Amino acid sequence: MPESELKYLKPQALAFKEEMILNMGPQHPSTHGVLNFLVVTDGEVIHQALPNVGYLHRGIEKLAEQTSYTGFIPFTDRIDYLAAMFANHVYVLAVESLAEIEVPERAQFLRVIACELNRIASHLISTGALALDIGASTPFVHWIRERECINDIMEAICGARLTYSYMRVGGVSRDISQKIVDDIYKFLDHFEPIIDEYNRLISFNEIFVRRLADVAIISPVDAVNFGLVGPNLRGSGITMDIRKIIPYSVYDQFDFDIPIGKGFKGSLGDCYDRYFVRILEIKESCSILRQALSQIPKGDIKAKVKRKLKIKENECYACVESARGEMGMYLVSDGSDRPYRLKIKTGSFTAMSIVEKVSQGLMVADLIALIGSLDVVAPEIDR
Amino acid sequence: MKENANLLFVFLFKTPIEGSGYSLAWYILFVFIIAGALLFFAANFAGITSFIERRIAARIQTRVGPNVVGPQGILQWVADGIKLLLKEDLIPDRADQFLFRVAPYFVFSGLFAAFVALPFGYGIVAADLNVGVYYIFAITSLVVVGIIMGGWSSNSKWALFGALRSAAQIISYEIPTALSLIPVIMLTGSLSTQDIIKAQGGLPWDWFVFHSPFTFVCFVVFFISALAEGNRIPFDLPEAESELVSGYNTEYSGFRFLVFPMAEWANLWVIAAMVSLTYLGGWQVPFVSIETLSGSLVLIFLSVAVFVIKTSIVVFIVMQLRWTLPRVRVDQMTQLCWTYLVPFCLVAIVGTMIWMLIFPWETRVALLLRLMMFGIGFAFCFFYVRRIRFNYFNDKTAYENLKKKSPWYPIWRLP
Numbered sequence: 046m047p048e049s050e051l052k053y054l055k056p057q058a059l060a061f062k063e064e065m066i067l068n069m070g071p072q073h074p075s076t077h078g079v080l081n082f083l084v085v086t087d088g089e090v091i092h093q094a095l096p097n098v099g100y101l102h103r104g105i106e107k108l109a110e111q112t113s114y115t116g117f118i119p120f121t122d123r124i125d126y127l128a129a130m131f132a133n134h135v136y137v138l139a140v141e142s143l144a145e146i147e148v149p150e151r152a153q154f155l156r157v158i159a160c161e162l163n164r165i166a167s168h169l170i171s172t173g174a175l176a177l178d179i180g181a182s183t184p185f186v187h188w189i190r191e192r193e194c195i196n197d198i199m200e201a202i203c204g205a206r207l208t209y210s211y212m213r214v215g216g217v218s219r220d221i222s223q224k225i226v227d228d229i230y231k232f233l234d235h236f237e238p239i240i241d242e243y244n245r246l247i248s249f250n251e252i253f254v255r256r257l258a259d260v261a262i263i264s265p266v267d268a269v270n271f272g273l274v275g276p277n278l279r280g281s282g283i284t285m286d287i288r289k290i291i292p293y294s295v296y297d298q299f300d301f302d303i304p305i306g307k308g309f310k311g312s313l314g315d316c317y318d319r320y321f322v323r324i325l326e327i328k329e330s331c332s333i334l335r336q337a338l339s340q341i342p343k344g345d346i347k348a349k350v351k352r353k354l355k356i357k358e359n360e361c362y363a364c365v366e367s368a369r370g371e372m373g374m375y376l377v378s379d380g381s382d383r384p385y386r387l388k389i390k391t392g393s394f395t396a397m398s399i400v401e402k403v404s405q406g407l408m409v410a411d412l413i414a415l416i417g418s419l420d421v422v423a424p425e426i427d428r
Numbered sequence: 429m430k431e432n433a434n435l436l437f438v439f440l441f442k443t444p445i446e447g448s449g450y451s452l453a454w455y456i457l458f459v460f461i462i463a464g465a466l467l468f469f470a471a472n473f474a475g476i477t478s479f480i481e482r483r484i485a486a487r488i489q490t491r492v493g494p495n496v497v498g499p500q501g502i503l504q505w506v507a508d509g510i511k512l513l514l515k516e517d518l519i520p521d522r523a524d525q526f527l528f529r530v531a532p533y534f535v536f537s538g539l540f541a542a543f544v545a546l547p548f549g550y551g552i553v554a555a556d557l558n559v560g561v562y563y564i565f566a567i568t569s570l571v572v573v574g575i576i577m578g579g580w581s582s583n584s585k586w587a588l589f590g591a592l593r594s595a596a597q598i599i600s601y602e603i604p605t606a607l608s609l610i611p612v613i614m615l616t617g618s619l620s621t622q623d624i625i626k627a628q629g630g631l632p633w634d635w636f637v638f639h640s641p642f643t644f645v646c647f648v649v650f651f652i653s654a655l656a657e658g659n660r661i662p663f664d665l666p667e668a669e670s671e672l673v674s675g676y677n678t679e680y681s682g683f684r685f686l687v688f689p690m691a692e693w694a695n696l697w698v699i700a701a702m703v704s705l706t707y708l709g710g711w712q713v714p715f716v717s718i719e720t721l722s723g724s725l726v727l728i729f730l731s732v733a734v735f736v737i738k739t740s741i742v743v744f745i746v747m748q749l750r751w752t753l754p755r756v757r758v759d760q761m762t763q764l765c766w767t768y769l770v771p772f773c774l775v776a777i778v779g780t781m782i783w784m785l786i787f788p789w790e791t792r793v794a795l796l797l798r799l800m801m802f803g804i805g806f807a808f809c810f811f812y813v814r815r816i817r818f819n820y821f822n823d824k825t826a827y828e829n830l831k832k833k834s835p836w837y838p839i840w841r842l843p
Contacts, residue, residue: 231830
């Protein structure tokens, strides 16, 4: 524990003699990566939990300044390894809007299809890992099996199973064949009934509901004040989805709902709401996929882009609705072939900020549930 | 113990043990032989169960499971054991060396001593104590002493959490476990495990579980509390691997670590055997009275088979629960114990007393009521199997639609 943080902890730590400081992580099985929490507890009850981020900082933003515009795309995969497609997407959106490149419509549809598949895959891991944290290992493995099908499809689409690098400035890297379209339809036919089966297995399980309902309630006001995004914000009952309010790509052509938390089993904004919103979002993604597959037009998959891309002095902010909420990139160009500055905004980082406020008075086991329900991915926090 | 040794001696040498000279030496030899046999059974059961549980878990989770070591992976547990034996026996820095070393012995002896009073068939019990059930409860409490020692001496906060949770859990669940057996003891009038089984019958409606609605409640309570005492999911709080890293055994390695999981799997047999002997008729063979049973060696072996089958079914259900359910929280665990299980037990004890007065065991009305209870229990089991079947076929059709092949393969074969 660094000395500076000890000082921060001390006034509270000395308040009761019964308190002890618990170092949770960075090698704890349920911190979802290399994350550290300094937990002040009295027995099992948490008095204070301080997230200590930075163990996975790789300086991706700085790397962008050393790499060409097109060469940075593989780095964006590494921002969020569970939902690499969104980081790809937001980066190419930023570059395209700076360089004023028109993307062919087929390419935009392909992007949406890839993104929605990736969203399903990411939510599968998220909800499965939450069940794993609660102590049920079977749902996780079942979801991994379904995710394997998505990985196979992804491999057919873009050649990679995890770090896709599918997007290109001005389009996508490969076209999809009719066989892949059929495969995705087949997967959806198989997958949609499985969601109900999964719900029967774990979502409506009495022990599971009791572990999550009324735990770590985030009020709508808090959710906005702490800058939560994505399913965490929607779990608190706020209808906010970048796909609806600032429709990028071709999302305005699809008809889909934004599931929000309603206090499904407990009160609004508890862990169960955040969990169940993700399950509902998986269903919505399936419907978006079906629409996109049926409407996909013919045409090019990539606009004509100069091999060596130089962008005149300008700046822009692009954002997409990632699996973990709004993912934004602020890109500044200075006329050279490299970005002058890139700032990445991610959902997990803001989600970490609320842990300290919500975790007071929880049990140690609830903190695990809270971290799981916030769906933090360690590399996305630190970049 | 003495009678059994005598019986065995007569069976082997055709003379009673007392007249043969060196009788004390013979007794001591028999004690060692019987203890060795029990230990052999318990250790092998723990090992083989670990393999079987992993295979069942794999089947539930649509995985393959261990299938490399030996035919179909059946020697996996031997490989695991040898691997753990060869590991370094590590004692953490600034740990309490003595307590750390001694804790596994408590866990080990507490659990394996319970096997002394557990029956395996008609007359096949190491010591038919007249306080058998009481003895089993008392001796298994040693396990929690070992767990607290291990957790405290590890010099790790996670291990301490695990140990304290274990203390809270096992101490609170001792009470419903003991209370839920009082109806059985009242019905039998004895604490001996053999007497409890003899008081029941071979047919399902002669089991204590279907005696009255109250004993049925007690059966459920006993099953839940036995799960909690055995640290099985949904009550595996002391070693909640996602919360406390590994709980009380976090800092252990090598053979000292091996003792903990081994005791846990051996405890599975203790739980299941207790459930089947107190409520599910034990080794009673249907349509065979105890007099005929005592006369024939074949029938005694049949009684062993019946007992092992009943126990294995309970073991399987415990495993299935473990791989289906999530874990409860600490406060929910104690709340369940004190606000539901203990009051239910107290009501059920009074209820059973009244039931025994109104409907004595031998009367025709009592038999009719037992048959009705059996019908309800059977419907319950039927519903349970139906649910599993329904979900299995759902999954099967979904899989077949996607992969165009059946997910089923025989239980002894892996793809």
